[in-house]
Amino acid sequence: METWVLPALLGLGLAAASGFRTFLPLLMLSGAAHFSLFGIDLNSSFDWVGSTGAVVALTIATVVELLADLVPLIDNVLSVVGNVTRPIAAVIAAGAVFVHLDPATAAIAGIIIGAPTALAVSGAQTSFRGASTVGTAGIANPVISVIEDVVSFFVSLIALILPLLVPVLLGLLIWGIWRGYRRLRPRPSPQPS
Incomplete structure (x- = not known):
């Protein structure tokens, strides 16, 4: 179980989170490895993810990404x-935990x-963001x-x-995205008789 199941679930969760933000999940993994939190170890070929340089670079990249995402059109x-x-970040995060x-x-x-999970979440997020932009003229996008x-x-x-909670969490996430998309998508206008 140590070799495949827990790393697969951890990687799946980090990949899903990477589908929303490129750098935040990598920063959290980097910080956990760097400061020896939650028993997180990295594969030897991914040790650089937990380095001081990676923590600093990912912190800067995360702050820039989070702030830029609040600006309309950007x-x-x-x-x-x-x-x-996001799929690239997810591959790094998922591979590092094996x-x-x-x-x-x-x-x-x-x-x-990593790649398919992040791509699926990112694609849903992009569709949801598009529906929000059309449905609210972008006013709801910062929220x-x-x-x-x-x-x-x-x-x-x-x-x-x-x-071990990742599958349940992902089920709730899929349900939430689906509900939000249905609420924000443009409705067809009634056809005149």
């Missing part, structure tokens, strides 16, 4: 660009778990951005502390 650009950057695997297998596990920040933080935190 938030939509970040959502689209995130469809590329401590007991050789580096190549850990990287492959990171690709299998949605803060909610996404909080969700990314808590999904990462739960993945780091209790990875």
Whole structure:
């Protein structure tokens, strides 16, 4: 179980959180590894993720990303660009937590778990953001951005502390995104008779 299940659940949670924010889940993983929190260890080929330089760089990148996402129009650009950057971050985060695997297998596990999960969440987030922009003329986007920040933080935190809860959390997340999208999507106008 130590070799596959817990790292897979941890990687899945971090990948889902990366689907909302590129750098925040990586920063939390980096900080947990750097400060030896929650029993987090990294695969030897990913030790750089827990380095002081990575903590500093990820802190700066996270602050810039969180602030930029509050700016109208830039938030939509970040959502689209995130469809590329977020799966990459998810692959790094997911691969790094497979401590007991050789580096190549850990990287492959990171690709299998991280990329599709982050891409699915990021794609849903981009669609949701588009529906919000159309449905509210972008007025709700800063509020949605803060909610996404909080969700990314808590999904990462739960993945780091209790990875066994990740499947339940992801089920709730999917349900919440679906409900929010249905509420914000533009409704077809009635056809005149």
